[in-house]
Amino acid sequence: MSAPPLPAVQTLGLTRSYGSMVALNTLDLTINQGDLFGFIGSNGAGKTTTLRILATFLAPSAGQALVLGHDVVRDADAVRHVIGYMPDFFGVYKDMEVTEYLDFFGACYKIPTAQREKTVNDVLELVGLSEKKGALIGALSRGMQQRLGLARVLIHDPKVLLLDEPASGLDPRARIEMMAILQELQRMGKTIIISSHILSELQTLCNRVAIIERGKLIYAGPVQGVRDHASSGRVIWVKVSSDQDRAIELLKVRPEVSAAESEDGHIKITLVNHDIDHSVIAETLVHGGAKLTELREDELGLEEVFLRVTRGDTQ
Numbered sequence: 001m002s003a004p005p006l007p008a009v010q011t012l013g014l015t016r017s018y019g020s021m022v023a024l025n026t027l028d029l030t031i032n033q034g035d036l037f038g039f040i041g042s043n044g045a046g047k048t049t050t051l052r053i054l055a056t057f058l059a060p061s062a063g064q065a066l067v068l069g070h071d072v073v074r075d076a077d078a079v080r081h082v083i084g085y086m087p088d089f090f091g092v093y094k095d096m097e098v099t100e101y102l103d104f105f106g107a108c109y110k111i112p113t114a115q116r117e118k119t120v121n122d123v124l125e126l127v128g129l130s131e132k133k134g135a136l137i138g139a140l141s142r143g144m145q146q147r148l149g150l151a152r153v154l155i156h157d158p159k160v161l162l163l164d165e166p167a168s169g170l171d172p173r174a175r176i177e178m179m180a181i182l183q184e185l186q187r188m189g190k191t192i193i194i195s196s197h198i199l200s201e202l203q204t205l206c207n208r209v210a211i212i213e214r215g216k217l218i219y220a221g222p223v224q225g226v227r228d229h230a231s232s233g234r235v236i237w238v239k240v241s242s243d244q245d246r247a248i249e250l251l252k253v254r255p256e257v258s259a260a261e262s263e264d265g266h267i268k269i270t271l272v273n274h275d276i277d278h279s280v281i282a283e284t285l286v287h288g289g290a291k292l293t294e295l296r297e298d299e300l301g302l303e304e305v306f307l308r309v310t311r312g313d314t315q
Ligand SMILES: Nc1ncnc2c1ncn2[C@@H]1O[C@H](COP(=O)(O)OP(=O)(O)OP(=O)(O)O)[C@@H](O)[C@H]1O
Pocket: 018, 021, 023, 041, 042, 043, 044, 045, 046, 047, 048, 049, 050, 088, 197
């Protein structure tokens, strides 16, 4: 039997602090080769921090990150060869022509002069900018500049692309064009990690996603899994000083309740959906003769996070 393929990216307890601020908190994440992976979180969640660590620009405070098996600290050079990193904000050389710019980066990657022209043409073709070869960068639209940024990170034919909010600031059409290019790159066998603060933007594009909030991983898995979590009901905890089994029976027959069970001396109640007023729980118990001593709702569940993330709220 052959060994399982190397993950494209693996992080183990990856942590980064800025002073006393923990920007990334023990992140464990595996991204498989060939994934088009969405990295989702609101402003300040730690997306850029993670991508910069993977791109070898920033050292972790603790933990480890591997890209195709290469450690980002110990084997940084090997990592740089296999990744293409597009920062959220990249300097644009406004007075340079498109081909000059790409040729310059080709030279940085030591692509031989004889080969460079073809490479530049190939990447321009890929991002749909062939017609803009001689144009000044400053004269390109924002969408075209973003695509040029993408062309730049493709110059050395990296296997793993780390793209920090490549669609931000683009109009809907430019976004769709960008997404189509990413799908094409995935078909070419590249692994693509793309960050965004809007889940809905990525849910049709990506096969897997991770959601982070304040440096902590909240969810990682198939896109469908987020929806399943998001559509599941809220959880309410109650405590009764009367017969607990009797209280559970009272709750179970309510149509608003999808599950009621004993846990840690409390009753854990899952409501069928988010819109139910939890006073129905108190009323059911009190009318049934149970003595209610405590009622509380789970703090910030995945549902809440999901809603916040999809709305793109800031912290
Ligand atoms: N150089 C720095 N010095 C101090 N704190 C920093 C630095 N860089 C980032 N942080 C903090 O780390 C946290 C994570 O920031 P990060 O840029 O990784 O978030 P993000 O998910 O990319 O957010 P955004 O959506 O705004 O780009 C934030 O609270 C931020 O203020």
